[in-house]
Amino acid sequence: MTGTGWQPVRKTRTFEDVLAQVERRIAEDGLTAGDRLPAERQLAEQLGVSRSSVREAMRVLETLGVVSSQVGRGPDAGAVLVSKPDAALTDLLRLHLGLASLEPREVIDTRLMIERWTAARAALTRPDVSVLAEAIAGMDRAASPEEFVEHDTAFHCALAEASGNRLIAAFMRSLRDSLRRYAVEAVVRLGDTSGLQTDHRRILRAVLEGDPDEATEAVTAHLARAYPDLCGE
Amino acid sequence: MTGTGWQPVRKTRTFEDVLAQVERRIAEDGLTAGDRLPAERQLAEQLGVSRSSVREAMRVLETLGVVSSQVGRGPDAGAVLVSKPDAALTDLLRLHLGLASLEPREVIDTRLMIERWTAARAALTRPDVSVLAEAIAGMDRAASPEEFVEHDTAFHCALAEASGNRLIAAFMRSLRDSLRRYAVEAVVRLGDTSGLQTDHRRILRAVLEGDPDEATEAVTAHLARAYPDLCGE
DNA sequence: ACCACAGTATGGTCAGACCATAGCAGCAGG
DNA sequence: CCTGCTGCTATGGTCTGACCATACTGTGGT
Structure with a gap:
């Protein structure tokens, strides 16, 4: 993601791959605002990447007003899908x-x-x-x-x-x-x-x-x- | 940054501080598209934060279409201010x-x-x-x-x-x-x-x-x- | 029934390492 | 003098592993 039209052949960076995977999961599972995403460490393991890359992807999603991260523990903790453009x-x-x-x-x-x-x-x-x-x-x-x-x-x-x-x-x-x-x-x-x-x-x-x-x-x-x-x- | 209006009292995260500093520097130095930002390691040292935090800030700026990062060396390498909304x-x-x-x-x-x-x-x-x-x-x-x-x-x-x-x-x-x-x-x-x-x-x-x-x-x-x-x- | 406390999963941050890339400087050969 | 190769180096990209603060959860004592 991060732009569909890009003239340079630039190799996709790891965090971009994470973004694509997360977006795919949102579409396939029909996730909407309020649903939770896997924890950072968990997502990193699932996708076979480091936590840093997952975090950078999260930062992008947060910037776009699509997720909100809460520290701590419990049902409201972690990365939650929101809709705040x-x-x-x-x-x-x-x-x-x-x-x-x-x-x-x-x-x-x-x-x-x-x-x-x-x-x-x-x-x-x-x-x-x-x-x-x-x-x-x-x-x-x-x-x-x-x-x-x-x-x-x-x-x-x-x-x-x-x-x-x-x-x-x-x-x-x-x-x-x-x-x-x-x-x-x-x-x-x-x-x-x-x-x-x-x-x-x-x-x-x-x-x-x-x-x-x-x-x-x-x-x-x-x-x-x-x-x-x-x-x- | 990342939203001016926020009701929770949430402590500002490090990368948000980096964003604020970078934005301040852009405003004070009158930087425009085409100008270069300091390298990640350099910026991290200047602000007294880790490179990870700088990178997360860069990811946000890149998402907003304000900077573009190029690897390698030379005048075009590093984080360059662009204008691609x-x-x-x-x-x-x-x-x-x-x-x-x-x-x-x-x-x-x-x-x-x-x-x-x-x-x-x-x-x-x-x-x-x-x-x-x-x-x-x-x-x-x-x-x-x-x-x-x-x-x-x-x-x-x-x-x-x-x-x-x-x-x-x-x-x-x-x-x-x-x-x-x-x-x-x-x-x-x-x-x-x-x-x-x-x-x-x-x-x-x-x-x-x-x-x-x-x-x-x-x-x-x-x-x-x-x-x-x-x-x- | 209530409260205090330890346990634990979460994001946030840091330090340090390694890689691929791409310009640059210097050197060797023409 | 010019040309082309080669190693150097600064850059972003990635990974690992550690530690912290936070906030829920469950347990045990009162």
Whole structure:
């Protein structure tokens, strides 16, 4: 694993073989989140490799949010299959942003794309809007830009959850994590948050009334207000 | 690293400390793709940890598409910073699909979202369409569903590249990799690919004429034809 | 019934060794 | 002077075996 397309003929490393075996076992045995993997020493013996190689494979799986390792003993100890792609996506975005191999504009553009989609979807599914309303109230009470952004994140992530697509929701959470700094900057730059709140209420109203086009329009206007230099086309 | 939000108070493991140090060094020294990291043994000595811990950290960075390790000696040997998020995203999607923690419908929905965005963007930027035309010609020549899907993937990925957003383009490539099986199934199920080709030409025409709304409409109709059971809302 | 304690399986870390690889430096021969 | 071979060396990749901290498990005493 670790990439299907690779031009170099590079010999597969031992830990990659372990990864392939584990993945095969997951597929064949139909393992899902909550199931346990064999212990490291046991797996090493089964596959005829050293524990180091097994550990490196575990590290990869852990990075991808597929397993979680717990020390100690008992039913919850050892390597357990989980489903936490959020951390992996967050790390991915943060590191590539740090490497300057992704520009903020690209990440913010992606966020706009996701927001438009989730808003329209949420308007169609008529979700429970109490979380959204609570987030707006939290922003009203916020005493600092950081606190405002915290509730703002909750609002937009709740919208993403409401869309019913876990992949897109996970992506949204990771994007917000990576963009927290820019979000705070945007709030500070604006100074007044009343315009943003007007947008939030307009989005909430559109979702409540089940009007996907209006919801899309509302989030577009919202992000254009927050990042005026990036949303002009 | 490995996730910013974590409720358990778990003691930071050594390799996580190494990751944090490496990430700090990347940020402080302004390292970018192409720069070299210290050798494993050297890094271990500098940080006062064992080589195993350094290696586990390297495995994480490699999984996230941030470094690439080359054996041997010389300027290209050792751990080099790269920027290859594709493999990481592909592995992420494939594993979570295998774990049944993501359903195909969610991944296909995500694809629809991205396609609509990239088509509209491509129509606005008026890209070089020769690659798109060549992909369509390749599909005309295709002798098998697999070959057809190969050129189809090239077409849609080229559209994503044309949008100018590397993050979204990378996501698109990963989605196509993960969905290859479903794409082939869809082509086989349809039997006749002339309808799909009509769609492709319509998309190309919309991009050529710089009509983003028509481009969006065209890809939506295209995916509705390919996955009729998933695109009804 | 409860509690204290030893047993044990787990992941986490370390030290040290060996291997294959691939560039590099030096030397021998033209 | 140039060319080609050869040994050196730094690199990642792997293995072994050890030790630690942790947290459940079972036992025995109260």
